Amino acid sequence: MAVARTAxxxxxxxxxxxxARRLQVHxxxxSTLHRETGGPDERAAVDYIxxxxxxxxxxVQVHEFSGFVSLPREAxxxxxxxEPTSIPCRPxxxxxxTPPGGLEGELVFVGSLEEDRSKMIFARTGEESDYEGKDVRGKIVLGTAGGPDGVKRAHDxxxxAYIHMWPSGEDAIHEMIxxxxxxxxxxxxxxxxxKIPALSIKKSDGERLRRLMALGQVRVRIDAEAETGWRTLPLAVADIPGQDPEFLLVGAHIDSWYEGVTDNATGDACLIEMARVLKKQQKKLRRGVRFAWWPGHSxxxxAGSTWYxxxxxxxxxxxxxxYLNIDSPGVRETAIFDCRYNMGEVEELMKRTVSEVTGRxxxxxxxxxxxxxxxxGIGLPSFGAFRMLPLDHxxxxxxxxxxxxxxWHTPADSLDKADAGILAQDTALYLTITAxxxxxxxxPFNFVPAARDFTSLLSELERAARGSFPLSDLVVRADELGTLAARLEGVRSELEAATAGRKPRGKDAVRIARLNRGLMALSRILNPVLYTVEGPYDHDPALQAPMLPGLQTARKLATLNPxxxxxxxxxxxxxxxxNRAADALANAAEHIELMLTQVGPAARG
Structure with missing residues (x-):
């Protein structure tokens, strides 16, 4: 007997x-375009999209705006x-x-040589304690924390000047900002x-300089030139509208260092293919999807996502x-998932989806x-899933x-580093998340993990402040928010189950509309406090800070003379x-209580 096939x-x-074939074409x-932001190849890429x-x-709409960008040139x-020695480098x-004739100074090593390949380069921010007992005034720092945090600290x-000795040992010089x-x-x-120049060098050349420093004082002369100023940048935005006006924003940066195939041509191709597939199924979309290709990333x-x-x-x-950010999918031999950029309300969704689709x-x-x-600052929940090389690769x-x-960020990021088959798998995952x-x-927003974030962060800060700045009442409020969030999740999941596979009608439709509006509003209340200092109308600096950044200096208060x-x-x-945190917690609690009153239990029928 033939077995009936399930649709x-x-x-x-x-x-x-x-x-995968279409992805490879893109x-x-x-791979033929060096997509320097504001340049002709970036424009050609946008026109192709x-x-x-x-x-x-x-x-598709192509917006244009003036962006303030910086293009490294010579160093x-x-x-x-x-024994004069020349070291390969990039600005x-x-x-x-540097001024005409360059800049000369004594070299001083600051920081740690310890390498942790499980962490991204952005995590190497250095520590204030790195400078204890070291006088770097008027000198050139050699270190392994050469991002914005480390360069700022050296200047302070x-x-x-700062010379960034790369922490891992590849035979490549990386571009950075x-x-x-x-x-x-x-x-x-x-x-x-x-206000100071910064250069990139390989780890092996940094070790070479350190060997010279072990023999005595080392002086270096550096030259660095970057072309910094205004450029007209193109930003492509494509819409696949749904039945309702709400939409998920999906973005990938279009600019690159060199041809930047895996950072981020693979992401750009992924968005093109996602848009094509979703367009064919547009009638099934309850809500829309908006795709954006950001210039000015590198x-x-x-600059592009900020302007937007x-x-x-x-x-x-x-x-x-x-916001679902797609950056560097489809890399050859990648096999493990690092799901960074996920806020608490999407944690359960991302856990379940990545596991079900990839088996990882x-x-x-x-x-x-x-x-x-x-x-x-706007309060949008952030989503992310990134396939990575195994730690021992x-x-x-x-x-x-x-x-x-x-x-990454070198001329070697070429077509051979991508795998269209893996990119197709990653695209399928992102389509499932989107769907x-x-x-x-x-x-599918569950705020119980977000409430737990508040409780754990406030409890830890209360301990770190050592009585200098009590936060115990906020911990109580966060616990109360967690209880309310659990009740809300019970109602949300009940309504989700009651309407699975069918169009909501009558009272269920009204309740779901109220619930969805309330869930979106909750993210606008909680996320700006949990992740920013500036809030909705400005942008925090690109410096790494823990969650609840506005309260993190409570740690320092305990060390100061009252x-x-x-x-x-x-x-x-x-x-x-x-006050800002307390207000957010109170507003969120009141908002959930109102939602529970308005939504009530799911109606069966």
Whole structure:
């Protein structure tokens, strides 16, 4: 007897429609373009995206805006003295230019040589304690924390330049950006533009310099030039509208270092293919999907996504369901998942989806300050799933993308580093995540983990403050929020089960509409406090900070003299931040109580 075949589900149709062949065509095109932001190849890439999508009947807009960007040009590093030596190097985006004739100074090593390939390069921020007992005033720092945090710290201690010795040992020099200004500067933030030059060198050359330093004082002369200023940047945005006006924002940066195949041509191709597949299934979409290809990521500190967060603020605040960032998928031989950039309310969704689709165990992590995460202040939930090389893989290095491949931000990031088959699998995963946000009647946001985040963070800060700044009442409020969030999740999951596979009608439809609006509003209440200091209308610096960043200086208060001005000033700041957190917790609790009153238990029928 023939066995009846079960019709494929909507998600299965999406996944099976992904074409590795089409993805490879896009990758080949992008691999011919060095997509320097504001340059002709970036424009050619945007035109290709727009033409490809329009051929599939997809509406595309190409916005143009002026972005403040920095393009590294030339650099040199020479040891001066009896045995002059030249060291290969590259300048950093937004590093200061050296004066004519260069800059000369004594070299001082600061920081740690310890390598941890399980962490990204952004995690190497250095510590204030690295400078204890070291006088770097008027000198050039050699160190392994050469991002915006480390360069700023070196400048604050009086250094005249920073040479970043890469922590892992690949035979490659990595490009990077050192400004802490997120997006285009404002009058208030422009003073944070780096005031000292910064160079990249290989680990082996850093070790070579350290060997010379062990023999005595070493002086070096550096030259560094970056072309910094305004450029017109193109930003492509494609819409697949759903039945309702809400939409999920999905983004990938279009600019690159060199041809940047795995950072981020693979992500750009992924978005094109996602849009094509979803367009064919558009009638099934309850909510829409909006795709954006960000310029100014690598050379403008996320200038494109920041501009869009500002320019489309009202629509994003009221209609966007969240932000899914896609960066460096489809890398050859990647096999494990690092699910960073996930906020608490999407934790359960991401755990379940990554596990079900890939068969892999997801490592769910909260967001850190990188990767076009320009929407925290608006309050959008952030999603992320990144396939990585195994920790013991021969190509794994301490980098910031490309699946942790050593070729990240180098000329070696070429077509051979991508795998269209793996990219198709990653695209299928992202389509499933998208479908689980935009097609169910009930939004899949569970705020119990977010409430737990508040409780654990406030409890830890209470202990760290050692009585200098009590937070126990906020811990109680966070616990109460957790209890309310659990009740809300009970109602949400009950309504989700009651309406699975059918269109909600009558009272269920009204309740679900109220619930979904309430869930979106909760993210706007909690996330700006949990992840930012500046809040909805500005952007925090690109400096790594723990969650609840506004209250983190409570740790420092305990170390200060209560009679000092510094103590008084810091305490005043902390009181204001405490009020902000308390207000968010109270507003969220009141909001959930109102939702529970309005929504009530699910109606069966």
């Amino acid at each position: 494929p589900s909507f998600e299965e149709k999406l996944r099976s429609a992904v074409s 990758l080949k095109k992008f 727009a033409e490809t999508l329009r051929a599939d009947g997809i509406d 040199s590093l020479n040891v001066v003295g009896l 950093r985006s937004f590093g200061a230019n 201690h009086g250094a005249i 050192v400004t802490s200004i997120w997006g285009t500067p404002t009058p208030e933030s422009i003073s944070r533009l780096p 050379h403008g500190r996320y 967060a500002d320019a489309a603020f009202d629509e994003l605040r009221r209609r966007a369901l969240g 165990s997801p490592n769910i992590r909260r967001p850190f300050k990188a990767g076009d995460q320009s929407f925290w 021969k190509d794994r290095a301490t980098v910031g993308g490309s699946g942790a491949g050593w070729w 689980r946000v935009v097609t169910p009647a009930v939004l 009679q000092s001005d510094e103590y008084g000033f810091l305490r005043a700041r902390l009181v204001r931040e405490r």
